[in-house]
Amino acid sequence: MIDRRTFLRAAAKTTLLTGASAGFPYLLEQTAVGQSTPVSANDHIQLALIGAGIQGQGDTRTAIQVPGVKLVAVADCYDGRLTHAKELWGANIFTTRDYREILARKDVDAVLIATPDHWHKQAAVDSMKAGKDVYLEKPMIHVYPDGPEIIATAKSTNRILQVGSQRVSSIVYAKAKELLESGAIGKLNLVTARWDRNSSLGAWNYSIPLDASTETCDWPRFLGTAPKIPWNAERFFQWRKWKDYGSGVAGDLFVHLFSGTHFITGAHGPTRAMATGGLRYWKDGRDADDVLLALFDYPQDFNLSLHVNFVDGGEESEGFLFTGSEGQMEIDGSTQTVTVHRVPPAKEPGYTVSTFADSMQKAYIEQYRQKYPLEHPDGPPPRHVESFTAPAGYSDSYDHFHNFFAAVRSRKPVVEDPVFGFRAAGAALLSNLSVQKDSVVHWDPEAMKLV
Missing domain, CATH: 3.30.360.10 (Dihydrodipicolinate Reductase; domain 2)
Incomplete structure (x- = not known):
């Protein structure tokens, strides 16, 4: 039996179309006859947010606009932001102060990390070692030794990591x-x-x-x-x-x-x-x-x-x-x-x-x-x-998330990998x-x- 992650990795190649009304590109999958069909509602990349401050909440609002993406969990060190996450995205959202509880969940495919800079490296490394793909807010590092460790971990775990400088997708x-x-x-x-x-x-x-x-x-x-x-x-x-x-x-x-x-x-x-x-x-x-x-x-x-x-x-x-x-x-x-x-x-x-x-x-x-x-x-x-x-x-922010989730599905390189970051x-x-x-x-x- 094919598990959920294997199914996502094997998803068909994606392409971009521009939405006439919103100006956003929409994620589509190629059918066998070359026609484009919307992503199935049952085929979601399940996303967790680590760090639910102003950047994290803003990023999440953009990320879940990409078809085929669903938020399932949020971690933050302030209880008020965990409460607000449920107010924004539903009472069934799993919330915790400890992001390691999120990484232990089998229903999480990818994480969005928007913590303070000094947590970027550890949260990214822990996430990749737990088998999660990572969208990591900029700057990728807080101190220089962070860089080689993040790059090495992405390579050894074969995880997708995109750094969040959206202009690279503009x-x-x-x-x-x-x-x-x-x-x-x-x-x-x-x-x-x-x-x-x-x-x-x-x-x-x-x-x-x-x-x-x-x-x-x-x-x-x-x-x-x-x-x-x-x-x-x-x-x-x-x-x-x-x-x-x-x-x-x-x-x-x-x-x-x-x-x-x-x-x-x-x-x-x-x-x-x-x-x-x-x-x-x-x-x-x-x-x-x-x-x-x-x-x-x-x-x-x-x-x-x-x-x-x-x-x-x-x-x-x-x-x-x-x-x-x-x-x-x-x-x-x-x-x-x-x-x-x-x-x-x-x-x-x-x-x-x-x-x-x-x-x-x-x-x-x-x-x-x-x-x-x-x-x-x-x-x-x-x-x-x-x-x-x-x-x-x-929205270049939308495009940047779109590119990340397309890479999560196709396992092809992202536009801003950890070396670029x-x-x-x-x-x-x-x-x-x-x-x-x-x-x-x-x-x-x-x-x-x-x-």
Whole structure:
């Protein structure tokens, strides 16, 4: 008799269609005659959530929109979130403070891990060893030794692990990748990216429930491998503000920018990094900087410049600017724009020619034009702008989950495996290391290790 997991692994290949009304791609299975039919209601991938905070609940809402996915269990260290899970998804949802109880269940096929960063590695490793496929929120690691262990465990257990940087599945980023590879902006030399915020909530000052206490919160379980300290509600509910549990703006936001950069350029990571930053405004007891700026050298002969500012005085904004020898490509939210300004500078004779004697100017330009004939005798071509915007209602988060569940069914590679995830997070955490050491730091992006 075929068991449930074997059946899921043997499911037919999946394809994508775009829903006309919602703008979402829907999971379909190929029939023997090549026609597409919806996934059977009896053929669900049964999902469990580990870490039911704001990210975990938001991720779950998106994940269960994918046809053929059913939430069956939730684990969290705060009782109020376990209660809310039943309010959201039904009284029959299994809930527990101890995620190991979820891993022992035979009706769980995959887990979504959205715990504090310092629990990512252990929860992922435990889940894979228990035979579960894993969707792991970014950053994949909290400290560098986490990466090799997660990669090795995924390989030895033959489990699917996808890291949750949804832009890797975005049609906007896919379009940018296609245009860069086509030479639309010439030779890439600089990538500039930012993610700025200006709100208390955006600076990780998350709400603390009125019943927060050691009775309603499993403080020892939350601490895990972190230093053992007395109960602290702020650290429990606003954990990103402390390095013991989070990875600062580098792990929270830089890692998205690295994921986008690596996906679009095909690069594996920088070789050299330098960063600076500090607590410029949110001096509320936290030890994670609210302003961070960093520069990176890439072996593909381009530089990356990143910054995050939690006190930017304006609305939240994020985006990329890819600068090449012939133009620029910008990503701003759901819109990607390429602007080609003029012919390459190498085809121009140079600004200082006008300082030569008239006869020398004439002789120089004649010789130059013999070597570099004018591609556009009447002057540079007009400025050209091309834009692409995702359709209304499009969700790259949905696509990222869709890709994960498709891989769970087909056992084919995911779009953001643990090697990609480690390269993105490892590069991001170079920023923290540079600030800590007050020096330039070096990284081997192929071997994925500090140099």
